[in-house]
Each structure stands twice: as C-alpha cells, then as structure tokens.
Amino acid sequence: MEVLWGSALLLAVAVLLCEGMRALSRRKFRPGLALELCMELVCTLQLCCCVRELALLGARGVLHPLLSLCLTYLLTMLHSLTCPAACNPCSSLQLWLRGEAAAKDTALRVGAQLAGAQVSRLVMPLLWSCGLSPLHRNVPGCESPLRIGSLPGAGYEMFCALCLYLLLCNLNRLQPPLRPHLVAALITSLVYTGGHLTGAVFNPALAFSIVFSCEGNTLLEYMFVYWLGPVIGKSSPFLPFHICSKFLLSTDEAMQDPRRAPIYCDLIPWSSSLPSSASSYNVKILVAVFKRML
Structure with a gap:
C-alpha cells in the first residue's frame, strides 16, 4: 500500500506541475501556434510521466x-x-496529409511532442530520486515490451491506432460526458488484449519516451513497430481517398473550392454526420475509381 500511495503522490505532483505550466502558457501566449506548441509539449510530458510510472509499477509486479x-x-x-x-x-501528420496544416507547422507540432517525451525521460529520474515510494529508490533499466516479431508487432500497433482513429471520428454521435469514458474504455481494452505483445503503445511520442531506451531490440525495430505502425494505422482510412482525389478528380469544381478537396474523418461511410458537400465529393471519388476500373 505504501508503494501505491507513493506512486499516487508522484502522479499528483506531475499533473499539478503540468497544470501550472498550462496555466502559465495561457497567460503568456495568445491563442495561436505558439500556444498550441506549448500545450503539445506540456501535455505530452504529462502523458509520458504518468505512463512511465505505471510501467514501473507493472515491471516490478506490484x-x-x-x-x-x-x-x-x-x-x-x-x-x-x-x-x-x-x-x-x-x-x-494527419492534418498535414489532409491538407489542413502546413508542413512547417506540422514539423513544429511533432517536434514539440517529441520534446515533451524527451523531457519526461529527464524529469522522471528526478522525481524518482525524491523517494516518495520504496519502489523509486532503485529503479532498474527497462526491458523491451515487444514480445513478438517486428512485422506482427507493427500490425498490432497499426490495429490499435486504427481503432482509436475510428472511435474519435464518431465521438460526435455521443453525449460529451460519455466521450472520455468511451476513449478510456477502448484504450484499456487494447492494453488488455495486446499489452503482453507490444505494450499497446500506438503513440510514437509515448514510445520514444518509454520504449526506445529499453534493451532487447534495435532502434530500427522500435521505429518500424512503434512509429511506422501507428502512422499507417491512422492514415489508412482516408489516405486511399486522398490519393484518388489527387489523381482522378482534377476537376474545375475541386480547383475552385479547395475546402472540398481534403478528405476528413467524417467521410467514413459509417459516420452519421456527413456534410452534404463532403458526401457528394466522396461519391465522385468512388465513381471516378469505378470508371477507371471499367
């Protein structure tokens, strides 16, 4: 019980520190890219710190x-x-692939997320050195959570990212109070079914924080499983439509109204909130594909 209370206290300290940094960022910056980058860095730091502590508890068998x-x-x-x-x-990367964000802004956002992950690797040893829990007095090196081959591991990470993406695309069909619970339930289910296989990370920044420093696999294997897998998983629902729109629908209508060119997650066929313009554009893509096939 002392171990759990110590870990709970450490998590509370980490969350409160990050909340203070978020409040300071809101005071310092106006709404815009600078504030977004600060939020990405601080929130990624909080996520990685919490998961690193949870991973330590799991590794010790507590x-x-x-x-x-x-x-x-x-x-x-x-x-x-x-x-x-x-x-x-x-x-x-999704926003950039769909044409909703500039390449420079995307690179800055990804850099802020990876920076937050790197900061967590520096902050957590400092928090552990405070000795809030007996578990923190001698933190061992971590072992790779990848228990299967690189290809099936990347496949499962891709599957997890795809499931989360499809859920997020349809959250607007639910009442706002239910949305965090459903996301948490899905992530918990994915961790339960595949945590013993890959760790069920499906987040490149989180993997960079908690997995890349572990022994057992090479850096290229980690990048293939924990970076390429989730990127493919989150891109697979809309990327084929996006490619088709680029090569098959070079029409005057699409050129005159660029807002209809990007393919959004609401274009998934089972979404109940299809905009009429987006739906017609989606149908045109399918018609063009069938014409080329015939």
Whole structure:
C-alpha cells in the first residue's frame, strides 16, 4: 500500500506541475501556434510521466492485472479531461496529409511532442530520486515490451491506432460526458488484449519516451513497430481517398473550392454526420475509381 500511495503522490505532483505550466502558457501566449506548441509539449510530458510510472509499477509486479487496467482507465480519463492537445505525432501528420496544416507547422507540432517525451525521460529520474515510494529508490533499466516479431508487432500497433482513429471520428454521435469514458474504455481494452505483445503503445511520442531506451531490440525495430505502425494505422482510412482525389478528380469544381478537396474523418461511410458537400465529393471519388476500373 505504501508503494501505491507513493506512486499516487508522484502522479499528483506531475499533473499539478503540468497544470501550472498550462496555466502559465495561457497567460503568456495568445491563442495561436505558439500556444498550441506549448500545450503539445506540456501535455505530452504529462502523458509520458504518468505512463512511465505505471510501467514501473507493472515491471516490478506490484499491480494485480485488474488493478493495472483500472489505473490505465483512470489515467486515460485524467489525461482526456486535463490535456487540450493531441500528444500524438500521428494526429499532427494527419492534418498535414489532409491538407489542413502546413508542413512547417506540422514539423513544429511533432517536434514539440517529441520534446515533451524527451523531457519526461529527464524529469522522471528526478522525481524518482525524491523517494516518495520504496519502489523509486532503485529503479532498474527497462526491458523491451515487444514480445513478438517486428512485422506482427507493427500490425498490432497499426490495429490499435486504427481503432482509436475510428472511435474519435464518431465521438460526435455521443453525449460529451460519455466521450472520455468511451476513449478510456477502448484504450484499456487494447492494453488488455495486446499489452503482453507490444505494450499497446500506438503513440510514437509515448514510445520514444518509454520504449526506445529499453534493451532487447534495435532502434530500427522500435521505429518500424512503434512509429511506422501507428502512422499507417491512422492514415489508412482516408489516405486511399486522398490519393484518388489527387489523381482522378482534377476537376474545375475541386480547383475552385479547395475546402472540398481534403478528405476528413467524417467521410467514413459509417459516420452519421456527413456534410452534404463532403458526401457528394466522396461519391465522385468512388465513381471516378469505378470508371477507371471499367
């Protein structure tokens, strides 16, 4: 019990420090790119610190599997309610691939997320040195969570990222109070089903913080599984439509109204909130594809 209370105190300190930095950033910067970058850095720092502490508890065998899942759910809820940022390079790359963000802004956002992950690797040893828990007095090196081959590992990370993407695209169909619970339930389920295979990270910044320094696999293997896998998973629903729109629909209508060119997640067929213009554009892409096939 002393171990759990010490870890809870450390998590509270980390969250409060990050909340203070978010409040300071809101006072210092006006709404815009600079504030977004600060939020990405601080929120990614909070996410990585919390997950690193949870990973330490799991590696030491302190947590019962059911308690570990409960903590995963609660930490996901906490992150959803306190962090107004993506904290995931895949989401930033999505905006660029869909034409909703400039390449420079995307690079800055990804850089801020990776910077937050790197800062967590420096901050957590300092917090552990405070000795809030007996577990923190001698923190060992970590072992790779990748227990399967690189290809199936990347496949599972891709599957996790795809599931999360599809859920986020359809959250507007739910009442706002239910949305964090559903996201937390999905992430907890993915951790339960695949945590023993890859760790179920599906976030390149988080993987950079908690996995890349672990022994057991090479850097290229980590990049293939934990970077390429999630990027493909989050891009696969809309990228084929985006490619088709570029090569098959060079019409005057699309040129005159650029807002209809990007393919949004609302264009997924099972979404209930299809804009009429977006829906017609989606249909045109499908018609053009079938014409080329015939």
